[in-house]
Amino acid sequence: MRRLLNFLYDSAAALAALFMVGLLGMVLLSIASRQLHFHVPGTDAYAGYLMAAAGFLALAHTLKRGEHIRVTLLLNFLKGGAKKAFEIWALAIATLLALLFAVYSSKLAWQSHEFHDISTGSDATPLWIPQIAMAVGTVILAIAFVDELVLEMMGQRVDAPTGEALRNE
Known part of the structure; x- marks a missing residue:
């Protein structure tokens, strides 16, 4: 099951990367069309669609890599069972919100x-x-x-090392 889930997250990220390449193509086409004095209708709209697709498809992969922004001010003060309970509570709320987001975005489409x-x-x-x-x-x-919620409840969730998120600054 773990391999299937990781494949799902990685495939979505690869598709997001493909959409980013498409976005680059749209931007370059738009620039070239202006320089060469011809018009390609819809390039701005398609660039927006590709940007949105790339962003949404990369969300899960980003979460699994520990790259989402987390406010850990309160979490750093907690230890042991209190910290685990708070993590489970936060992940349960995030799961509920993500499920609602998934339902309503699917309903919209x-x-x-x-x-x-x-x-x-x-x-x-x-x-x-x-x-x-x-x-x-x-x-x-x-x-x-x-x-993530199931892994946390089973005690198998691995947090990103301290300062890991700062490695790209």
């Missing part, structure tokens, strides 16, 4: 499909298409939070 909702830009893209990436990303994030 479904409703956009059902109502044939299209973007207001010149591209007239059916909105359910870019919203699928948001729905998939939030579902995978919810799975990752459930995974």
